[in-house]
Amino acid sequence: MSKGEDTRGAILETALSSASTLGLSGLSIGELARELQMSKSGLFAHFDSKEHLQLEVLRTAVGQFIDTVISPALRQQRGEPRVRALFENWFAWATRKSLPGGCLFISSASEFDDQPGAIRDYLVATQRDWLSVVRHAVSIAVEERHFRSDLDPDQFAHDFYSILLAYHHFSRLLESPDAQERALRSFEQLIGSARG
Amino acid sequence: MSKGEDTRGAILETALSSASTLGLSGLSIGELARELQMSKSGLFAHFDSKEHLQLEVLRTAVGQFIDTVISPALRQQRGEPRVRALFENWFAWATRKSLPGGCLFISSASEFDDQPGAIRDYLVATQRDWLSVVRHAVSIAVEERHFRSDLDPDQFAHDFYSILLAYHHFSRLLESPDAQERALRSFEQLIGSARG
């Protein structure tokens, strides 16, 4: 790994962490340079534009999401266990130390839902991918007869993600101490109704 | 109504609308002044600080929320009809023309969940109030024997709001055409399980 790639990686780590609390738009090249003790122009040279930096931050987050949430789940047994793993791993993701402000995808969602452009497009694609990973795991669980055959995997994926969205909202803004417990309960109910 | 109050009201209307798409932090006094064809300093004089302007925008939104969602629901029959009205009225709120960017409370939530201060405090208080309005309507429905007696109104309010949060996410970012239909279906299921 060359020096440049090293620096670039360090910048993206720091930027990801601060984007999770300040939002992607809240990122400031000057502020990042100060944190990393380098010059604005030196930092800028790695990305050519702020939007490109923001996209790279999102790509970094996607990489971590795959490593933390998706890949470990794929190593679990097909069917219900894998669906459960996706759910549990997501919590590990949303509470990991490198994301002090919670899931970057969720916080960026309302930030960019009205801002057309490359960032919004990438966010939308990412969310669609995530939903289809869940949907696919669910249809495998139907195949394996862990879930009932008339289950709608699309609706399940939707309800699955709803639980996570609500958890994020309640735990971060309202600081409800029972947010996680509630999410777990909702999830068990969802699984229960899927078993039929 | 004096001239000053008139202007102030017009500023808040415009600011609310643009905050719904750009976020509360995205508000710019210079940009607002341009839209309203007045001077920055003339506009500024009404609020004394940007944070105060942001708080007043939120207060304006709360007023509209009460008028659109809560008051009409309180005029409905106690019990399940009132709970239904709260749900339906919320959709009118989230799609109203003065909020082109959707519900300001939801978009501000992830924007300020990591920014301590008066705005965050006010948002938290607002969300708590809203949840307790729902909770109260639900316990009345229990009293009226529309819902089963062992129903947990707190959990119901949580699930109720989860549906709205998910709808907001899916309809705004992913532009799912079936988001509302899905929300309605989830709501009917929630009501069904509450009847017991």
Place this chain on the structure above:
DNA sequence: GACAAAATAGAACGATCGTTCTATTTTGTC
């Protein structure tokens, strides 16, 4: 260690930010 290439720093750009100050205009009352 010479040397080109890669990485970083420094200074400056035009633009915009929120805010303060003073001057001017408009409003409402007698």
Place this chain on the structure above:
DNA sequence: GACAAAATAGAACGATCGTTCTATTTTGTC
């Protein structure tokens, strides 16, 4: 319509924004 009060405008502030340019330093290769 005179007159004080209220509302608005204008100019300027220091700070920060993303970006561009040129100069310097550091890296990696022979």
